[in-house]
Amino acid sequence: MSVFDLGYMVGLVPVLLKYVPLTLGMASVSMALALVLACLLAVVRVVRVPVLNQFTKLFISFFRGTPLLVQLFLFYYGLPQLFPSLTAMTGVTAAIIGLTLHFSAYMAESIRAAIIGVDRSQWEAAQSIGMTTAQMMRRIILPQAARVAAPTLVNYFIDLIKSTSLAFTLGVTELMGAAQKEAASSFLYFETFIVVAIFYWVIVEVLSFVQQALEARLSKAVAR
Amino acid sequence: MIKIRGLRKFYGGVPVLDGIDLDIEAGQHVVIIGPSGTGKSTLLRCINFLDHADEGTISIGSLSVDVSTATPKQIKALRLATSFIFQNYALFANKTARANIAEGLMVVRGWSKAEANKRADDLLQMIGLGDKGDAYPVSLSGGQQQRVGIGRAIAADTQLMLIDEPTSALDPEWVDEVLQLLKRIADENRTMLVVTHEMSFARQIADKVVFMEGGKIVEQGPPEQMFTSPVDPRTRHFLRKTLGTM
Numbered sequence: 001m002s003v004f005d006l007g008y009m010v011g012l013v014p015v016l017l018k019y020v021p022l023t024l025g026m027a028s029v030s031m032a033l034a035l036v037l038a039c040l041l042a043v044v045r046v047v048r049v050p051v052l053n054q055f056t057k058l059f060i061s062f063f064r065g066t067p068l069l070v071q072l073f074l075f076y077y078g079l080p081q082l083f084p085s086l087t088a089m090t091g092v093t094a095a096i097i098g099l100t101l102h103f104s105a106y107m108a109e110s111i112r113a114a115i116i117g118v119d120r121s122q123w124e125a126a127q128s129i130g131m132t133t134a135q136m137m138r139r140i141i142l143p144q145a146a147r148v149a150a151p152t153l154v155n156y157f158i159d160l161i162k163s164t165s166l167a168f169t170l171g172v173t174e175l176m177g178a179a180q181k182e183a184a185s186s187f188l189y190f191e192t193f194i195v196v197a198i199f200y201w202v203i204v205e206v207l208s209f210v211q212q213a214l215e216a217r218l219s220k221a222v223a224r
Numbered sequence: 225m226i227k228i229r230g231l232r233k234f235y236g237g238v239p240v241l242d243g244i245d246l247d248i249e250a251g252q253h254v255v256i257i258g259p260s261g262t263g264k265s266t267l268l269r270c271i272n273f274l275d276h277a278d279e280g281t282i283s284i285g286s287l288s289v290d291v292s293t294a295t296p297k298q299i300k301a302l303r304l305a306t307s308f309i310f311q312n313y314a315l316f317a318n319k320t321a322r323a324n325i326a327e328g329l330m331v332v333r334g335w336s337k338a339e340a341n342k343r344a345d346d347l348l349q350m351i352g353l354g355d356k357g358d359a360y361p362v363s364l365s366g367g368q369q370q371r372v373g374i375g376r377a378i379a380a381d382t383q384l385m386l387i388d389e390p391t392s393a394l395d396p397e398w399v400d401e402v403l404q405l406l407k408r409i410a411d412e413n414r415t416m417l418v419v420t421h422e423m424s425f426a427r428q429i430a431d432k433v434v435f436m437e438g439g440k441i442v443e444q445g446p447p448e449q450m451f452t453s454p455v456d457p458r459t460r461h462f463l464r465k466t467l468g469t470m
Contacts, residue, residue, distance in 0.1 A: 121314035124274050128310075129328035129376070130303040139331060143318045220360070 009191045016178055016199055023175040024203070026092060027161040030099035034160070035153070037100065038107035043137055045108070046115050056108075063105035069166055072098040076170045091170035103160050110152045114145035147218040154211040158204050165200075175199060225250060226384055226415065231280035231291070233263070233270055233439075240266050241277060242439035248384065248432075253416045255426040255447075258436035259462060264419040265311075267436070268386040271417070272306050273299045284383050304332070307377035311389040313369040315361040321348060321372045322357035325379050333380060347375040351405055367398025371405055378409055387418040391425075423467055427451055435459045 041060065044052045063071065076094035080086040118141050126136035168177035175196060183192035231244040240263045248254050256264045270277040270291070277291040284305045289298045315324050325347055326340035335343070348354050351371040353364075361369055370390060377385055390406060391399045403425050410416060410429045420426055426433060426447070433450035435443045435458070443456040451467075454460050 119317075121310060121312055122316060125308075125310065125314035125316060128272050128274060128303060128306075128308040129380075130300050130332040131328075132300075135331055139327070140316050140318065147318075 005188055005191055008186065008188055009195050012182060012192060012195045015182065016175060016196060019173065019175045019178040020199065020203070022092075022172075023161070023164050026096055026099070026164045026167060026172075026174065027157070030096050030103065030164075031157050031160055033096070033100040034104040034107055034156075037104035038111050039142060041104060041108035042111035042115055043142075045112050047133060059101075060105045060108055063102050064109075068098065068102050068163055069169065071102055072166055072170060091167060091172040094170055095164065095167035095172060099160055099163060102163075103156055107149075107153060107156050110149050110156070111142075111145060114149035115141055117148055118144045147215075150215055150218055151211070154207065154214070158207060161203060161207070162200055225283075225285065226417075227281075227283040228271070229281045229283075231267070231270060231277050231282070233266060233275065233277040239439050241270065244280070244439075244441060246434065246441065246444075248415060248417060250383075250415055251413045252431045253410055253418065253429050254432045254434060255418045255420060255430040256434045256436055257420070257423070257426060257462070257466075258442075262436045263439040264436050265388050268308070268388050268417060268419060271302070271384070272308050272386055273302055274308070304380075305382055306384045306386055307380060307382040309370075309373050309377045309385065309387040309390050312393045313361070313366070313373040315369055315372055315376075317361055320358050320360055321353060321364065321375075324361070324372055325375045328376065329379055343379060344375070347379055348372075351375050352401075365398060366394045367401045370394060370398070370402045374402070374405055374409065378414070383415060385414055385416045387416060387420075389419050389421065391420070391422060421466070423451075423463075435462065437462070 041056050043049075044056045072095060075098050076089070076091060080089065115137075122140055122144065123136065126140045131139070164174060165176035167174050168180060171177075173181065179192050179196035183189045186192065226246075226248040228244055228246040231241050232239060233241040242263075244263075244267055246254070256267065258264055266275055269275040271282055273294070276294075280291050282289050282291060282302065284302065287298075287301050287305060289302055294302075315321075316327060319327060322341060322344045325344035326335075326337070329335040329340040329343060330337055345354070345357060348357050351374060353368060353371060353375075356364065356368065356372075361372070364372065374390075377387075387406070391402050394402060399422070403422065406418075406425070407429055416429075418426070418429070430447045432444060433447050434441055435450065435454070435456070437458055443450070443454060443459045445454075450459070451463065454463060
């Protein structure tokens with residue numbers, strides 16, 4: 001008796017492939033939003049904007065201090081109880097909001113560290129020519145901080161891609177959700193989850209190539 | 225005309241600038257000399273508001289700012305009226321030589337990109353780096369970086385150039401090219417306030433020499449008088465040590 005159904009695994013590839021765009025879509029949108037939010041949070045922390053700075057500290061503390069799954073449940077199942085209009089929120093939207101907030105908290109701290117690492121002379125040169133804080137951040141400081149933060153941020157993106165699998169707990173049929181359904185009907189759990197693991201693995205490996213290219217590009221200004 | 229009156233700055237209760245009064249005429253080159261740690265660089269930084277002085281007024285042309293009540297708008301106006309040449313060049317590491325010069329013109333002064341780049345290319349030509357427009361600071365020598373720093377400072381034709389020990393971070397081989405360039409632009413009738421330890425350079429470009437010690441201006445006068453017959457014993461002592469004469 002065969003304990004390992006290779007034919008089933010091969011057949012599963014095209015089925016699961018259809019769900020890759022949703023997984024990548026959720027991950028990309030969350031990452032883009034999280035990056036913007038994380039930059040804002042980091043700048044608020046570095047420039048010590050009154051009031052906002054305290055709020056930001058609390059925000060980061062909460063989203064780093066509680067499990068992502070708890071946050072997702074809180075958004076999807078909890079909030080509509082308080083605000084009935086949120087019942088219309090789809091699982092995908094809730095997952096994107098949850099992933100964005102969760103990862104922005106982590107990324108804000110990496111970006112903050114990278115901003116602080118930019119040499120003081122760069123700040124002073126920007127100030128001396130009359131740039132506003134926003135101009136200085138956007139044009140001089142953040143681009144230099146990005147080079148330092150890039151490897152860490154790609155790591156968070158990798159983590160984020162894999163974390164989209166939690167969306168299946170909100171009823172979203174993404175890669176993991178689809179695999180779960182396939183396994184439940186075929187009872188071939190090992191084969192199904194090996195295939196889905198390989199899917200995530202391949203996606204992350206492709207991303208690692210992109211990471212190398214990105215780092216090379218950002219290092220242009222420091223390469224002799 | 226630039227007027228500084230009663231400028232004071234304290235670090236933890238200790239005065240670093242202790243009542244500075246200084247006049248600079250348009251087109252004049254004022255050189256500040258004095259021992260290390262006497263507030264020379266701090267004075268320059270306070271005029272550009274990189275450091276905030278605690279008391280006093282700074283007037284440049286029609287702009288007059290009381291430093292203790294300076295608004296962000298006034299600080300920006302002072303920064304637009306001045307330009308700064310840093311000891312460590314402080315070129316924007318993520319910008320090419322051309323962009324380093326064009327950046328302020330474009331972003332702060334509202335020039336179009338084409339105008340700003342044209343100005344930057346003209347200046348690069350002038351400072352002898354016409355072929356380095358696309359080079360990032362890291363690929364330039366110290367001397368080249370400081371020349372770009374000078375190009376950035378003259379790009380906008382400000383009313384006062386603040387020049388802070390422009391050669392003290394340079395390897396000896398690059399000092400001369402930077403001093404030559406500074407002498408050339410000094411001849412262009414620009415108003416300059418220079419802190420330097422290069423006494424022969426000071427002598428060549430200065431219209432007025434200011435000797436500072438302990439956060440105060442001890443003595444000031446034309447270079448021929450200051451370098452040959454200073455009145456104050458502290459000035460004499462300092463010059464004897466630095467020049468080995470008198």
